Amino acid sequence: MATTPKKAPPRTPQQRMAARRQRLRAQGLRPVQHWVPDVRNPKIRADLRRQARLMARHPENDAVDAWIEAVYDWSDWK
Numbered sequence: 001m002a003t004t005p006k007k008a009p010p011r012t013p014q015q016r017m018a019a020r021r022q023r024l025r026a027q028g029l030r031p032v033q034h035w036v037p038d039v040r041n042p043k044i045r046a047d048l049r050r051q052a053r054l055m056a057r058h059p060e061n062d063a064v065d066a067w068i069e070a071v072y073d074w075s076d077w078k
Contacts, residue, residue, distance in 0.1 A: 021031065037044050
């Protein structure tokens with residue numbers, strides 16, 4: 001009578017993640033962590049609004065807008 005090979009015990013989530021990271025590194029990738037503002041925080045939202053108001057009043061906005069209009073290829077916009 002033939003016997004079936006024994007099944008490997010289930011791997012933990014940590015083992016699966018470690019194996020995934022190892023495969024990605026073997027592909028030449030590396031992990032990078034990005035920190036972004038937490039827009040759920042009312043203080044952060046208020047500060048972002050403050051910064052946006054300051055940028056909107058910047059004296060060079062018209063010149064920058066004119067330059068963008070002159071150099072950007074709008075033909076792909078539908």
